[in-house]
Amino acid sequence: MTIDLQEGALDRVIRALARPMRPSSDFDLNPDVVLPEGRRLRPAGVLVPILLRPEGARVILTKRSSAMRHHPGQIACPGGKQDEGDADVVAAALREAHEEIGLDPRNAEVLGQLPAHETVTSFTVTPVVARVRDVFTPVPEAGEVAEVFEVPLDHVLDLGRYRIEARRWRGMRRRYYVAPFGPYYIWGATARFLRQLAEAVADED
Template sequence: MDGADLDIEARLRAALARRGDASSDYDIDPGLPQPSGRTLRQAGVLVAVHLGGDGPRLWLTKRSARLRHHPGQIAFPGGKVDQGDDGPVGAALREAHEEIGLDPDRVEILGTLPAHETVTGFSVTPVVGLLRGPFAPVPEAGEVAEAFCVPLAHVTDPTRFRIEGRRWQGRRRHYYVVPWGPYYIWGATARMLRSLAERMSR
C-alpha cells in the first residue's frame, strides 16, 4: 500500500473516530411533518472506498428505473436489515454482494457513521469500508441500472454540496445535492456524504 492510500485510510479512521450527531432528512427541513408514533426500520449502506489507481474513489449505484421505490436515483449499495444479518454492517455487505457483486471478504470495515433517519421511515447506518485491487462490478439487473465511481475528494469536499428543493407531498422539501458529471446525487445519499465530508474537513 502506497503512502497516499495510507494517508486516506488514516484520514477516514480519524473522521470516523470524531464525535458527531446523527443526521436526518429533517435537518434542513424542520417544518417537514413527521408521522406520529413511527417506528424506524433498520438499514445499512456500504460506503465502499476503492484505493489505488488514479486516486481513492467511491462506489455508488444508479437504481433501476423499474423499481417501485426511488427509481433511477443514485444510492449506496445497501438495504434494510434482514433476519440473519449481523446488524447494519451485515446488511450493507450482503446487499453490496447482491447488488454489485462485491465479495464481502474483500471489504475491510473501518467503522460506521451515526445513523441517518429518512422521511421514508428508515434508520440507515453508513458502513465505511476499504476495497483494494481490481474490481469489476456486476450490477443486479432487477435493482441496479449501473454501478459507477466518483472521486472521494469530490464527495468529501463540503464546498461541492449545495441545497436545492422541490415540491413533495404538497409542500417544498429541501435537500443536499452533490452532482458529479451526469449523476445527480441528492437526498439521503448526499446528506450522508455531507456528514462524512464535514468530519474529514476538520
C-alpha cells in the first residue's frame, strides 16, 4: 500500500473526527439497564495510536497482563484515569501511553477525540486518536501490559467486522460489540468506541 493511500485513509479519519458524533456507553445494547441519577464518573483518557507502515496503516492495541486486578488479559487501548497532575484527558492518554507502551508524547500527533464513553466501572473514557509521527518500537510496561500488537486500520474501520455477543454479568444478560482479529478478542468498551470511529468514517461514504 502506498503512503498516499494510507494518508488518504487517515484523512477520512480526521474528517470523521471533526463531525458531531453520538455519545456511547457500555449500556448502548442494554436498554433495560437503569442508571442511577447523580452517579459520579471518574475521567479517563485512552490513546488510539495510528501508525503508517509500508503494508498499511495500523492501530496499536495492548493485551493487559493476566495479573491485573481489573480487566486481566483483555484487549485495550493504552490509557487510564486522569491524575491530578494531568491537564486534561488528552494529557492523561498521552502520559499513560508513554508509561504503558513507551510512546513518547512528542511522537504522537493528536488528530482529535471521540465522545466520552461511560463504562460499567464508573469511568467516563475519552478516546484520543493520534498519528504516530516516526518509527516506533513499543516497550510494554512490565506487570501491566502482556503484549503490544497492531491491527490494520482497515479492519477497525470495517463495520462488517463487528458483531454483537452476550454473556451474563452481575445476574443480567449483557450485550456488547466484538471485533476479533486473529487470536485477539477485541470486545467491550474498546470495540464499542472503535466501532463508533468506523461509523463516523462510514457516514461520509
